[in-house]
Amino acid sequence: MRIGIDIDDTITDSIEQVRKYMHKYGHLYCKNNELKEKEAELMRGTLKDKTLSLFFQNHSIEISNHIKLKKDAKKVINKLHDEGHEIIIITARSDNYYKDAQEYCSNYLKKNGIHYDKLITAKVYKDKLCKNEHIDLMIDDAIDTCESVEKMGMKGLVFNSEINRNKQTICNRVNNWAEVYDYINNLEN
Numbered sequence: 389m390r391i392g393i394d395i396d397d398t399i400t401d402s403i404e405q406v407r408k409y410m411h412k413y414g415h416l417y418c419k420n421n422e423l424k425e426k427e428a429e430l431m432r433g434t435l436k437d438k439t440l441s442l443f444f445q446n447h448s449i450e451i452s453n454h455i456k457l458k459k460d461a462k463k464v465i466n467k468l469h470d471e472g473h474e475i476i477i478i479t480a481r482s483d484n485y486y487k488d489a490q491e492y493c494s495n496y497l498k499k500n501g502i503h504y505d506k507l508i509t510a511k512v513y514k515d516k517l518c519k520n521e522h523i524d525l526m527i528d529d530a531i532d533t534c535e536s537v538e539k540m541g542m543k544g545l546v547f548n549s550e551i552n553r554n555k556q557t558i559c560n561r562v563n564n565w566a567e568v569y570d571y572i573n574n575l576e577n
């Protein structure tokens with residue numbers, strides 16, 4: 389199976405570091421730390437808000453350097469890779485915020501021991517790319533990404549996060565990487 393996997397809030401626990409640095413620097417950008425209300429936009433990677441975009445341009449590296457892997461992410465991804473699945477990492481992280489997103493992300497994944505076959509950066513909207521890459525299953529915390537790949541005939545699996553938890557979806561959901569492993573095994577049987 390060709391498995392597409394998002395990075396932020398799917399492989400990593402990103403929201404907690406984003407919140408920490410919004411709290412630390414938010415007052416430099418707006419009153420009453422209004423950035424907090426835009427955290428969902430940041431996590432989705434669209435960043436249309438100018439203040440939010442400026443905040444992230446200035447602090448993305450500092451934030452991302454502190455972001456840690458989710459429990460069992462390394463163990464399960466590497467196990468899937470060892471079992472012959474192809475792992476395609478697909479992220480919205482782009483050169484706008486990371487200077488060289490490809491290099492930054494590949495160094496991060498290498499440092500954290502994640503085994504994968506291909507890394508694709510700067511993809512906020514992933515459905516057409518997934519089709520072109522012959523992805524069978526896309527795992528992402530962005531519900532719209534999972535639903536759009538489903539509409540194009542692939543499977544989308546929503547990784548639950550603090551941001552998507554209360555939103556409705558037609559897609560299956562998982563809470564953790566152990567559940568991802570079970571979901572994939574069930575698909576294959």
Ligand SMILES: [Mg+2]
Pocket residue numbers: 394395396397398431528529530
């Ligand atoms: Mg994400």
